[in-house]
Amino acid sequence: MAVKSDLLRQKQGLSEEFSYDEVDGIPSSGVSKWNELSDEERLRANASAFHSLHCFLGIVLKEQREDLTPEDGEFHEALLSLLAQVETLAESTKQLLLMFGHVPPSNGISSPEQDLTYFKKKLRGYKVLLELSTWALRATRDFTKLQKQSTRITSTMAAPAMRSASRQKNQKKRGGYGR
């Protein structure tokens, strides 16, 4: 995935020095005291991130279809598949939160900006996929940690979520965004 995003970055003329702070609402997976997060914080961060990423990915797909790569049906199919997996992940995580009696994150995220320039659309699309891949990796680690330290209830529910997360990761590796 990292190789594909690098390729994309080069093709779209983006410099290596780009800073990926949360500039335009895309959730950033980087976290400094990951080890010290509570179970609730972990689940909540994942639930919120995947919900938000699902939203963004929908818009990216729309922009690809209508503006950026209108001819590339195969690519759109791949994105659609990815979209479904992210939705599953978002839902599973939210369910886990509810199971533990925690409050799920509010879905009232301000809708992403729609009228971007051509270049900014490309840039945002790249960032969404990049963050999605690192969030998927983080989710895998989060669920591993939860699985190891929690009860069997977590295991039953976490397994499908984990499988979804790793499937999603592999999907992207095979070229979900290989332009």
Add this chain to the structure above:
Amino acid sequence: MANIVTSACCVVLAAVVVVYAQRRSQQGARIQYEKIGSDVTMQCGTLGSEASVTWKVNGTDVENRREDDGPRLALKQVDLSVNGLYSCFQNPTGELKDQIILRVGNPPKEPIVTCRSNTYPKGFYCSWHLPHPTYIPTEFEVSVRHGLQDLQVQKDPIHKNRCHVKLPEIFSNNKYRVNVTATNALGNASGFLAFDEISIVKPDPPEKVVANPIPGNPRKLEVTWNSPSTWPDVETFPLKYFLRYRPLILDTWQHMELSDSTSYTITDAYAGKEYIIQVAAKDTEIGTWSDWSVAIHATPWIEEPKQIIITTTTEADENETTPSQASPSAKPQVGDTLGSSSAALTLSANLFITCIIVLII
């Protein structure tokens, strides 16, 4: 006894005086650094251009010096052989006027930087080296940037060309950029490396690799190992392993990839053959494989050979043995030479062996 002590004292004292004199003569000597291949001029103190001086290098006279150079010494296209302590003495008094330590070298070229994390997710370390030697003292400055943030760098206490950095956050998409600047008296040069957090992850090899035969199983070997002790949290960041093994006599390896398990039983070993075994480790999600562990040798369990009963025979019996009985009786024969009366038996054994050889030929 007293004489020895006295003479020992004298020798030590003499040595101290010599060293002190040398030190004194170098005190006030300045170091002059020059580039290899360049033309060098050394100036004798603050003497005017009319002065006449004599130059010595490391105590011996300098060859091929122009007389009209005044207080200067010119050396053309210098190489490492001109390194030394140069002293100039004013003529005709012979007074020592100046001392210069000449060191010839090169300005540094762009350092080559590599980084690795064997302690993920705690931190990483970077090493660097110069592609060409400078021959003169060179210092290094390291800076690490992560996105828009400058990170703190710890110098390695032992390795001069290594430093350690703590990871400020994980699962980050911001690239790390490590800048190394090499500086010496002749110039400076910078090199850098930019990388993603996950691309530099490479654990140390597995430790305490042990292979044991399994009694009763001539084709099995039980291999166990430990995760590398430098990997901080193998529970949350599990490792997967790669095992390779081959009999010593063959060149091709057999491979086995294992997830989350620190033992494996080889079940297809060739009976009685010595094996060489190695294991490597990798994080289950990111990074690259470690180097191979130290190779260990092991042989599967071998069944105890059955006891062969050796019957002792007398001299007379041995002399009568025919060639056709040679092979089966060879062993017992040899065994016999150990027991009985030596000389005659040895002789008959030799005769016997000679007969065999003759027959074979």
